[in-house]
Amino acid sequence: MTVAILALQGAFAEHGAMLDRLGVEHFEIRQKKDLDRPFDRLIIPGGESTVMGKLLRDSDMMEPVRQRILAGMPVFGTCAGLILLADQVEEGISHLATMHIRVKRNAYGRQLGSFHTEAEFSGIGSVPMTFIRAPYITEVLEGAEELARAEGKIVAARQGKQLVTAFHPELTEDTRIHQYFLEM
Secondary structure (H helix, E strand, O other), rough: OEEEEOOOOOOHHHHHHHHHOOOOOOEEEEOHHHHOOOOOEEEEOOOOHHHHHHHHHOOOHHHHHHHHHOOOEEEEEOOOHHHHHHEEEOOOOOOOOOOEEEEEEEOOOHHHHHHHEEEEOOOOEEEEEEOOOOOEEEEOOOOOOEEEEEEEEEEOOOOOOEEOOOHHHOOOOOHHHHHHHOOO
């Protein structure tokens, strides 16, 4: 199994370190020609969703990535990755729009609104959750399912082979959410 990590901007190195801990082969996608390398799964990291969306469009990668996801390739989006995958973004624009969820960008406020907690994640148990200027899911729509809540807000969901978290599991020592993604 080989995992590609979108490395246009954001916390891609941390996902790579987590995959190293799990012994999983991975590489970074920085330009369109990197999509020619064979890979089985994709991680879209946290960062700034507007910037990442623009870079995907400018590098002519938006549609090829979208088509792979729609064809069933497993994808894991964290924080900004969640926003990029959402088909409905409150006070924002949709980018890849492959997952039937409605999200609120920067829902927890600015950088100073960042926090850490623990909460139940369906099928895994209690997991550490680090939120950095995070979004949350305001509504899980047809075909998607809620996986976790924190402070009463939906912070993780799955639709088929798409997994999203509003928090950053790559910033903890806990490998269970990445393992969950690898087993999808």
